Amino acid sequence: MPLITITLAAGTLVSMALILTYILGWTNKAFHVDVDPRVDSINNALPGVNCGGCGYIGCNEYAQAIVDNGAKVDLCTVGGDNCAEALADIMGVEIEISLPLRPVVHCIANYGDRLGRSEYVGEQICAAANLVADVQGCIYGCLGFGDCSRVCDYDAINVIDGLATVDYEKCVGCGACARVCPRNVITITPFKSDQIFAVTCSNKDMGKNVTKVCKQGCITCKACTRHSSLFTIFDNLSTINYDGYDPENLETIIKATDKCPRNVIRLVGKTPENNHDLPKNEDDSELALPDFKTTVDDTEWRG
């Protein structure tokens, strides 16, 4: 009698095992979903930060777009060249070397340089201050309320003495700061070398109208255009054409920089390591590790 119980128990479990395994096996075949294995390998190659810099909602969306719609493989600004090469390997396409895109803040005026500032007691965000007249004299330049700093997930842009300053060591080039700036002071520029020359002013007025509002702005004297063909005057503002920018051949630009009476053409970018002139910021920790925050909930589902 106990033998019967034991046999029945064992038989129940064995038969359940057989039946359920058979059903699950059939289900696996019948409900098979075709997943392109390249999506998985692309997902592994991508940094997984979900920053949106590529133009897609997350890394998985970008991977799907590459495989399904043939999106370009060099759109990931965080992964950079290595990632683009890895993706090109997986997809079997050719790529040309793409340049790192980084933000350039076209303003160099601190609080002390800005004339005509008044006390603003409204909502302390740039988007709101931009709608109000006379927060500061210059209506084109950086306001300094920190919208760009708040939107940056990598702590790469901060407002220092009223001016948005980029930390090029931490920046990954997602473009969020440029999108959020209400005055479009920040542009995302291809950096052909670690440091490039840039015109650090956005003021579209000339002469006295500029000196009335700022101690640093470009007065459109056109001296730079006389020395280098890479400078053009657009809307009373000098701009550099970065397509023709050659890091090996900078003499004309350096001459233009020297001749600029307002000193608005400056070097921006990562400072080279052997530059002992710049004092180190005490707040910076020795090891500035990137702080990748994802837009995914903490369950770490990357799907």
Place this chain on the structure above:
Amino acid sequence: MDYFLDIFLIAISAALINNFVFYYFVGICPFIGVSRKIDMAVGMGCAVTFVITIAAFLSWTITTLILIPGAPLSSFVAGFFVTEAQAATIDLTILSYIVYIFAIASSVQFVEMYIRKFFPLLYKSFGVFLPLITTNCAILFACLTIMSNVAGVENPADAWGLGKSLTLAFCGGMGFTLAIVIMSGIREELDFCDIPASLEGAAITLIVAGIISMAFMGFAGVDSGLRKAMESGEITFRSQLKLPDSESQISVLLAAFTK
């Protein structure tokens, strides 16, 4: 009429009074783990309700057909080897844990494959939770409760049918959803609060969960009180014009509870 009263009381009891999370403290893993955002919490609650209903169906079926003494299938098979009377005494309920886990795990796998194939958007939103809740103790708890009400009753006529089992499971899942959504709402608000550093994270979550459990204790006794009230017909409807007479009100309540 009695049957519907039973179903109604089982439903309220499973969802509110004997809430799976706040009264029995089962299913706390996803309750604390997934309750950071309301939409994730809703997804998790729906997934748990879904799985718990399917698991309850399977476990009731297997219990009634195979496991309890006198079950049709096992006595049929045993009838080939021993007499009918002896075959009716074979009690396989010791297998219940193993068999339930077996059934739950396979049904969850099946459901996940089905959803992945036919509802890809739904899969994207809560497909990741299905493996997480396979061995969630709330599911197993529901199955074991059903088993104790099928196999553990003295009077075989009181054994639960499929309707009551599914009601318990579905409303238990709904109660779990309610619990996890309440918790996620509170936690979303807590994100903006100034919490002392020693209490951040799991500590404040558990404290909040404990406080909510104490709040839900307020429901205690509602099901038995409702049962007494509805069975003995003590509920009377007063007309709007008459002012409620406090003395007769108290005597009615006393009569209901002391019967």
